[in-house]
Amino acid sequence: MLTAAMATLLFASCSDDDEQVPGTVGISTVEDSYEEGAGTVAVTITTTEAYDMDVTVNYEVSGTATSGEDFTALSGSAILLAGETTIEQSLVLIDDEDVEPSEALILTITSTSNTQDVIGSNSSVTLTITDNDSYPFENGILVSHEGNFGQGNASVSFISNDLSDVQNGIFKSVNGVTAWGDNAQSMAFNGDYAYIVMNGSQKVEVVNRYTFESVATIGGPSKADFLNPRYMAIANGKGYVTNWGDGSNPDDDYVAVINLESNTVETTISVVEGPERIVVKDNMVYVAQQGGYNQNNVVSVIDATTNAVTTTIAVGDRPNSLQLDADGNLWVISGGNPSWTGSETAGQMDKINTTNNTVASTLNFAETEHPGSLEVDGANLYYYMSGSVYAMDAKSTALPTTSEITGLSFYDMAVIDGKLYGVDAKNYVSNGSLEVYDLTDNSLLTSKEVSIIPGGIYYNGIAER
Numbered sequence: 430m431l432t433a434a435m436a437t438l439l440f441a442s443c444s445d446d447d448e449q450v451p452g453t454v455g456i457s458t459v460e461d462s463y464e465e466g467a468g469t470v471a472v473t474i475t476t477t478e479a480y481d482m483d484v485t486v487n488y489e490v491s492g493t494a495t496s497g498e499d500f501t502a503l504s505g506s507a508i509l510l511a512g513e514t515t516i517e518q519s520l521v522l523i524d525d526e527d528v529e530p531s532e533a534l535i536l537t538i539t540s541t542s543n544t545q546d547v548i549g550s551n552s553s554v555t556l557t558i559t560d561n562d563s564y565p566f567e568n569g570i571l572v573s574h575e576g577n578f579g580q581g582n583a584s585v586s587f588i589s590n591d592l593s594d595v596q597n598g599i600f601k602s603v604n605g606v607t608a609w610g611d612n613a614q615s616m617a618f619n620g621d622y623a624y625i626v627m628n629g630s631q632k633v634e635v636v637n638r639y640t641f642e643s644v645a646t647i648g649g650p651s652k653a654d655f656l657n658p659r660y661m662a663i664a665n666g667k668g669y670v671t672n673w674g675d676g677s678n679p680d681d682d683y684v685a686v687i688n689l690e691s692n693t694v695e696t697t698i699s700v701v702e703g704p705e706r707i708v709v710k711d712n713m714v715y716v717a718q719q720g721g722y723n724q725n726n727v728v729s730v731i732d733a734t735t736n737a738v739t740t741t742i743a744v745g746d747r748p749n750s751l752q753l754d755a756d757g758n759l760w761v762i763s764g765g766n767p768s769w770t771g772s773e774t775a776g777q778m779d780k781i782n783t784t785n786n787t788v789a790s791t792l793n794f795a796e797t798e799h800p801g802s803l804e805v806d807g808a809n810l811y812y813y814m815s816g817s818v819y820a821m822d823a824k825s826t827a828l829p830t831t832s833e834i835t836g837l838s839f840y841d842m843a844v845i846d847g848k849l850y851g852v853d854a855k856n857y858v859s860n861g862s863l864e865v866y867d868l869t870d871n872s873l874l875t876s877k878e879v880s881i882i883p884g885g886i887y888y889n890g891i892a893e894r
């Protein structure tokens with residue numbers, strides 16, 4: 430602040446003789462940082478001595494800010510009138526609509542027409558021009574919606590991080606389409622891109638994650654790329670998408686591998702029945718084999734450098750969610766077989782050591798308990814069971830005996846940075862809701878109406894500038 434705030438008087442001189450006394454010239458602004466919408470900024474050029482004649486002060490314009498784009502072109506000189514010690518130059522900032530990093534604008538006095546003048550230590554000022562633009566869908570929560578099968582009304586909603594603003598149907602509104610497709614099942618992210626897995630439409634929609642402008646469509650109903658695609662993760666620079674194939678055929682299930690440069694499926698990896706959720710650690714791809722329309726009970730491990738299934742790890746029946754903790758352990762929740770299968774089994778939570786891909790510990794639920802929606806946030810694990818959310822320290826050796834929040838009706842949930850986000854699909858034909866709880870005191874922060882069958886909840890951060 431200080432350097433730009435005031436011209437420092439290097440010396441004050443008094444003289445009685447007739448010669449023009451040299452002045453010390455400087456340049457300053459009131460602030461050293463301005464938002465690009467600030468309008469006109471006064472740049473003050475000073476001299477310590479008034480002159481008998483007009484003196485031209487020349488200055489150079491440099492820095493990362495672009496003349497004509499970030500500010501109106503400056504003349505590069507100003508005339509100090511005879512008898513005056515200051516002159517103001519107007520710097521006009523341009524309020525554009527580009528999302529951009531902060532820019533530097535440097536004004537440096539290079540010479541004056543009075544050759545004896547001293548160019549003082551305050552002869553240069555560096556201004557920071559800060560941006561006032563943002564992308565429409567950064568720093569908030571994205572919710573994917575299945576919609577109703579055959580209606581083309583899958584959708585994605587954006588909820589601002591302060592939970593004040595909800596925009597539904599953002600793919601359709603941004604891209605000007607009326608019917609998008611069926612069953613936005615899940616989303617994955619890589620760099621600036623979001624990948625929306627559309628189960629019913631047998632496609633993956635690629636968008637810019639911050640603008641939601643369409644980038645590419647991979648697959649589609651008439652193509653053979655995907656068959657019942659479910660979830661996607663990124664490993665070794667490729668996209669891995671789980672596919673059930675025909676949900677009643679146990680022998681046609683696979684993971685499709687997407688080349689993220691060309692947005693094409695470049696190979697497939699055959700796996701056992703019902704590949705569902707998928708996570709990645711160090712190029713090792715872990716696939717929960719829930720079983721499709723049937724039941725399965727393993728996690729497949731794929732080496733993303735060879736695309737070979739290196740091992741399968743036995744867990745509980747119907748592994749429905751899996752997460753890595755801060756120590757690199759893989760936690761898997763298996764719901765157990767539900768009673769309608771006729772062979773009901775208990776839920777189970779397994780901790781897998783990812784250095785040797787073996788089960789390190791197992792926690793067993795009661796036979797009629799069927800947990801799901803495992804989440805990790807910091808040192809805590811969270812899961813959902815029978816309308817309640819449970820929390821557990823990842824170091825704990827026993828399941829929690831009491832729940833955190835009860836009376837819920839979540840279709841799925843996510844825990845992000847101390848907040849619980851749960852989606853309620855209501856009656857599956859009208860709009861559902863997103864409920865947000867503060868996990869420090871388990872209070873309900875807000876409930877927002879979203880769209881039909883909300884399923885996936887994701888944090889979309891702030892884009893790099």
Ligand SMILES: [Ca+2]
Pocket residue numbers: 465498499523525527529
């Ligand atoms: Ca600008």
Ligand SMILES: [Ca+2]
Pocket residue numbers: 465524525526527528529560561562
């Ligand atoms: Ca801008």
Ligand SMILES: [Ca+2]
Pocket residue numbers: 673674675676677678679680681682702703721
């Ligand atoms: Ca199948």
